[in-house]
Amino acid sequence: MWWNRFPSPRAALGSGGMEWSEHIALRAALEWQLDAGVSDAVAEAPIDRFAVPAPAPETKAKESQPAPTLASVKPVEADPVAEAEFSATRAGDRDALRATLGAFEHCELKRGARNLVFSDGVPNAQVMIIGEAPGRDEDREGRPFVGRAGQLLDKMLAAIGLSRQESVYITNVLPWRPPQNRDPKPDEIAMMRPFVSRHVELIAPKAVILMGNISCDAALRKRGITRLRGTWTEGYGAPALPMFHPAYLLRNPAAKRAAWADLLSLKARLENVT
Helix, strand or coil: CHHHHCCCHHHHHHHCCCCHHHHHHHHHHHHHHHHCCCCCCCCCCCCCCCCCCCCCCCCCCCCCCCCCCCCCCCCCCCCHHHHHHHHHHCCCCHHHHHHHHHHCCCCCHHHHCCCCCCCEECCCCCEEEEECCCCHHHHHHCCCCCCHHHHHHHHHHHCCCCCCCCCEEEEECCCCCCHHHCCCCHHHHHHHHHHHHHHHHHHCCCEEEEECHHHHHHHHCCCCHHHHCCCCEEECCEEEEEECCHHHHHHCHHHHHHHHHHHHHHHHHHHHHC
16 A cells, blocks of 8 residues: 555664654654545646645736827818818809808818909809909909900900900909919819809809810810910800800900900800800
8 A cells, every 4th residue: 555655763763864753753754644535646746735825827907098089080081072062053043152162161261361252253154264263363363354354355355345344253263362473282173163053053054165274174174275275175065165254364465365266156156045
């Protein structure tokens, strides 16, 4: 049996390994276990059942993530073009369109301009002229084509029997003056395009005159006024004729011959329509 492996107390004492009292205690413990039925070992190493178990190793707690706050939540950026389309289509008349355009806050040009330059001329006119953007004089007065270019435009219209007081309606792609009269940027044109389109729908002209490259860009998504001018096309769902801008004619008087040919083409079209 396994307990026979332990030496007798006297043998152990003779070997000098233990005190006699220790042998007596150990022997008594073994005999008690034998009487309790403990006869076989269940492990290679002895197990102290009375020892206090060692604490389990602590696991690193997962760092808690801070709860999102209003400051940490990134706001959804608005789409200026989509908002312009939505707002413009809801305008039922010119006054509503003007008010909607005045309340539009996504175009930075508004912050540096003096006035909203909306329109001039006769509502529901047969001819609608769409210029590019207001200049200094237009920004000051709040009306399109009132400077030197506007004076030349009035003379051009009078040459074929038209006028803004009786038969022409005038607006611009941009209602606010760009700083230093710079060209409008693509994003500025894109966000103003829905308003111009709705403007044309409300006026319902027989012909739309696209004055200059910016107007052609907004209506046709094309530039190159020298190539485009003089050829009828469609813009904003209406017959459209690209022409040189009067400001260009002031800088390039030789182009007035081509402008006169375009005016005659407009006159002939109106006569055929009426």
